[in-house]
Amino acid sequence: MSIKLDEELIGSNPWWKGGFFHISIKEREIYQEILPYLEKKQIIGIYGLRRTGKSYLIYYLIKKLLETKEPRSILYFSMDDFGQTSLREVITAAENLSGMKAAYVFLDEVQKLDNWAEQVKRLYDLGNCKIFVSGSESLFLRKTSKESLGGRIFEFEVGPLAFGEYLSFRGIKTGALYSKEIREALGHYLLSSGFPELVEEKDLFFIRKYIKEGIIDKAIYRDIPERFEIEDPSILERILNIVVDNPGLLVDKNDLAKTLGVSRGSVSKYLFYMETSFLLRKIHNYSANASTSEKKLKRYYPAFSPLGIGLKTDPEYMGKVAETVCILKSRTKFFWRNPQKDEVDIVLTGPLLPIEVKYRETPSVGGLFKFMQKFRADSGFVITKDLEQKEGQISYIPLWKFLLGSEKARAQR
Known part of the structure; x- marks a missing residue:
């Protein structure tokens, strides 16, 4: 030896x-x-x-x-x-x-x-x-x-590459002069999920295989069962697939337990295992009272862009992909949803800043205004596909600029 x-x-x-x-x-x-x-x-x-x-x-x-x-x-x-x-x-x-x-x-x-x-x-x-x-x-x-x-x-x-890091790895410069190249690179960034070894990979099915077999399956079928008593690891995979298909899912553990045919306690444990394994991210419904926030239903997101594993490109799903990467970039702990189902995707604190992700041509901001009125927030941000403008207290920012941290709304640590 x-x-x-x-x-x-x-x-x-x-x-x-x-x-x-x-x-x-x-x-x-x-x-x-x-x-x-x-x-x-x-x-x-x-x-x-x-x-x-x-x-x-x-x-x-x-x-x-x-x-x-x-x-x-x-x-x-x-x-x-x-x-x-x-x-x-x-x-x-x-x-x-x-x-x-x-x-x-x-x-x-x-x-x-x-x-x-x-x-x-x-x-x-x-x-x-x-x-x-x-x-x-x-x-x-x-x-x-x-x-x-x-x-x-x-x-x-150490998480997947941020968008700016991805551009650096590809040798794409940042700044207004290169905005065309940056926008063109955004789609592949979302597809590669920010994994360094996929930066230059173009094969969609290789990307999916790499993420599923090299990352997800090893965590679900090896890492987690080796450290915790898991009767059926496939339940972990089913939960992750549900969240990948529905990023930002508002999870009722009783309903999810019935869907999976397991106990509520098992669902709670499995969600926790996947959070601590960096497969899922959980955020809380914002309230001025911390205990109230803790009691409300939580949202769950994949801890990486789900596009590479989901391989769906319809407008609704792409909106959820954009929402996911904004959640990860901002490192937010909160969203907001009231009983009337008005919502804000991201709530940053210190100072209070609501951010709504509307990856569409004509974004609506009703929920954002209601949050600002209720909690007296001075300003708000809307993350869009291309629109960039300011209307009163609301700033509209293209997704690529937000991900690069080009605005005051850059990630809050």
Whole structure:
């Protein structure tokens, strides 16, 4: 094991000998979010849906550290084939090879390490190094880290590409001069669901196969059942298919339980499992009273553009696709719907800002006005297909501009 471990360490840390991985690393928004935490003592946990670029984020952080730190003080190691090897053994072998103490420790596929959270906790408590953890089984990592590493870890989610990142990956510049190219690229962005490996892919059925088999099926039939007692994983798939077909579904758990032939408790658990696995996003019905908001029915969306897996292009469905990507971009926690069924798709807080997605030629804004009157919001936004104008307190913004964050309504963190 010692020879195999040494060989793996040398191959995994080419910077010890002045090299690096032969890969191209493109800039992403989340990279800048994490940089301020590089020198904080807390562990950095990197989680997210499969195939969204978690490993590339690790490589980026290592590359940034190499600009100012001694290369031999940076250790990267994947536990993929070394689950029975103790973390202490890995670090001791690395320090013997490099001739330096490991000041920055990156552990990929850390869930393969036996009792990983306790081993990482012991290393953290020694206070000798900065620790980064990541892995493909994000559900397990998050569940275990919250139980064992509370207060010691900062979590960062790597999601599908934002529209601006997608354009950058394709070499399309932003700005008014390139608005034609940007608008033309929007359709494929929605189809690719923002997965980096699909940026240049044009085959519709390959895209669907990639998303279903490489991402969804692995989460539903492997990751979730490995960590929770699931009698029938196909129920998870049925729930996800229902949400993919009806993005923004207002979920009554009793009705859904009857449709699926399972208990209400099972529906609640399955929805939670898919949320924590980054397959679904839940948002609450906004109220000035938090407890009231919690009691109302919630909306559920796919955690990625559903177009690539749904492959429907009728105007109504395309409107729901546009609504989904706006929900994801804004990171909203709220929508609004009153007993009379007046609605607003997105409600941002601090300051209060309602946003309605109307991906059609002649958008109506009755619900938006009623929300603004009820909650005394100073302004509102309507996301449209092409219309751009301002009427009183309402600003109309094309979808592509909203996704690029070109207006004051850009994503609220």
